[in-house]
Amino acid sequence: MEEERLIVSMIQCFFIAFGVIMGGTLIGSIGSFLTGEAPLTSMYRIAKALRIWAIVAAIGGTFDAISNFERGIFDGSTFDLFKQVMIIVSAMGGVQAALLLFEFLLGEEVT
Numbered sequence: 001m002e003e004e005r006l007i008v009s010m011i012q013c014f015f016i017a018f019g020v021i022m023g024g025t026l027i028g029s030i031g032s033f034l035t036g037e038a039p040l041t042s043m044y045r046i047a048k049a050l051r052i053w054a055i056v057a058a059i060g061g062t063f064d065a066i067s068n069f070e071r072g073i074f075d076g077s078t079f080d081l082f083k084q085v086m087i088i089v090s091a092m093g094g095v096q097a098a099l100l101l102f103e104f105l106l107g108e109e110v111t
Contacts, residue, residue, distance in 0.1 A: 006083050010090035013058040017094030020054035021047055025102065040106055047102055051095050058091035059084075 025047045032042035068084040071077050 006086060009083070009087055013087050013091045014094040014097075017054040017058035017091040018098045019094075020057050021050055021095055021098035022101070024050045024054075025098075043102060043106065047099055051099075054095050054098075055088065055091045058094060059087055 025043050028046040029039040029043045032046075033039040068080050071080050073081065
């Protein structure tokens with residue numbers, strides 16, 4: 001039961017991080033277009049700036065993550081520690097997938 005919930009949480013975190021990058025970059029580039037900047041160029045800048053925020057949004061804030069790490073380390077709850085690491089890795093995967101999609105669509109590397 002707990003393992004099934006972990007898979008569900010990982011999938012949700014992946015797509016939340018993916019959505020933050022995709023939505024934030026697309027909407028942000030509209031703002032750049034309206035202000036006279038090049039939207040494709042600003043997409044790279046916006047996607048790069050949103051990476052860490054997408055991960056934080058996907059894991060639900062940093063305090064929960066820190067408390068789960070603390071519980072895993074000090075209380076010996078290794079599954080909580082493993083679960084939190086897997087959720088963070090899943091969110092990082094969502095960010096990376098969104099960046100790869102932008103690289104594919106725009107034909108340039110997002111660094």
